[in-house]
Amino acid sequence: MKTIVYQKFGNTEVMQPVEEPTPVIKANEVLVKVKAVSINPMDWKIRKGEMKLMSGSAFPKHTGVDFAGIIEETGSAVTHFKKGDEVFGVVKNNMKDGALSEYVAIPSSNIWKKPAMLSYAQAASVPIAGAAAVAALEKTGKIAPGTDILVNGATGGFGMFLLQLLKDKGANITAVSNTKGTAVAKRWGASTVIDFTRENVLTQQKRYDIVIDLSGKMGYANAKQIMKPVSLFLNPTPRPIEIPTSLFKNLFTAKKHIVILSQPSSKNMTMLLNAIHEGLQIEVSRIFPFDQSVEAYQYAEAGGIIGKVAIEIN
Ligand SMILES: NC(=O)c1ccc[n+]([C@@H]2O[C@H](COP(=O)([O-])OP(=O)(O)OC[C@H]3O[C@@H](n4cnc5c(N)ncnc54)[C@H](OP(=O)(O)O)[C@@H]3O)[C@@H](O)[C@H]2O)c1
Known part of the structure; x- marks a missing residue:
């Protein structure tokens, strides 16, 4: 089968298309014929060696953790899926495995039925980003209008x-986006949009109950300037330290710094599938x-993307 591997950390030039044997499944696994993979920043952070502590430094490495496809074969212990089912899911170990291949062997606990209303590319966009959004929502506590x-x-x-998801809770959302994203941020639920290419959100007068930084560039020390006296900073891109x-510093301040670490699970996928319906x-x-x-990763890594970028495999 065709797949993409890399033999050292680096930019997209380390990505190589190669032929590998089709994986052999274990009793609890299914073999999925991959139809689409979505790109996540973690793919290139791992490839660039920025997450070595968790990914390890063994090569070759595969890439792409979110996928959708069709079940080709089921292991003897798999009961809830059958050959021909359309599914989406996430690789077993998202720091070490990759789904950007013609076939992937996956534990049946890591896949979910693909709703017919979603394309393969849309379904492959759900697990990592969707689970992270659910995790952030769980950390916000009660949201009042x-x-x-x-x-x-x-x-x-x-x-x-x-x-x-926040819009459904009735929050008053200010979104910070690039110029291209201002209209779409409003469509997705923001009442106010700040274009970060024109305005510095940190110099604003407004103060927030919750600041969520998805850019990885703001940091708690900066965010504190625009947080209300009792407030939360949600951080999905923490430095390991x-x-x-x-946790320790939160004991001494009412401006709490909350780290978000998420993992796709049946619980959060069910919630997302309900929201999608x-x-x-x-x-x-x-x-x-x-x-x-390679071009897909170069495009995604250049930034300025609205929503997701995906790769389709025939
Ligand atoms: N902890 C977890 O469990 C978890 C799970 C999923 C994701 N994450 C992390 O969460 C982050 C967001 O994920 P994602 O998939 O949404 O990534 P993404 O699609 O790359 O989105 C990041 C956004 O930040 C914007 N941005 C860049 N510089 C900015 C600035 N100075 N001010 C304001 N916004 C700026 C980008 O705009 P431009 O494209 O115009 O630069 C882009 O829209 C990533 O770092 C990812 O690794 C963590």
Whole structure:
């Protein structure tokens, strides 16, 4: 089968298309013929060696953790799926495995039935970004109408899910986005949009109950300037040291720094699938064919993307 591997950390030039044997499944696994993979920033952070502590440094590495496809074969212990089912899911170990291949062997606990209303590219966009948005929502606590929430970096994959889920809770959302994203941020639920290419959100007078930074560029020290005296900073891109230190420092401040670490699960996928059935939109702004996987990553890594970018495999 065709797949993409890399033999050292680096930019997209380390990505190589190669032929590998089709994986052999275990009793609890299914073999999925992959139809689409969505791109997440974690793919290139791992490839660039920025997450070595968790990914390890063994090569070759595969890439792409979110996928959708059709079940080709089921293991002897798999009961809830059958050959021909359309599914979406996430690789077993998202720091070490990759789904950007013709076939992938996956534990049946890591896949869910694809709703017919979603394309493969849309379904492949759900697990990582969607689970992260659900995790952020769980950390906000109770949201009353008029709770002022700032979402910084609001129109990428994570923001797409988060804005729409927050809107359903009645929050008063200010989104910070690039110029292209201002209209879409409003469509997804923001009442106010700040274009970060024209305005510095940190110099604003407004203060927020919750600041969520999806850009990875704001940081708690900056966010504090625009937080109300009792407030939350939600951080899905912590430096490793911030995971323990934020817990300790929170004992001494009412401006809490909360780290978001999420994992797709049946619980959060069920919640997302319900929201999708109720109208949550999944926007895949560009789809590349498998033989342009390198170009797909170059495009996504350049930024300025609305929603998700996906790669389709025939
Ligand atoms: N902890 C977890 O469990 C978890 C799970 C999923 C994702 N994440 C992380 O969460 C982050 C967001 O994920 P994503 O999938 O939404 O990534 P994404 O699609 O790349 O979105 C990031 C957004 O931030 C914007 N941005 C860049 N510079 C900015 C600035 N100075 N001010 C305001 N916004 C700015 C980007 O705009 P431009 O494109 O115009 O630069 C983009 O819209 C990533 O770092 C990802 O790795 C963490």
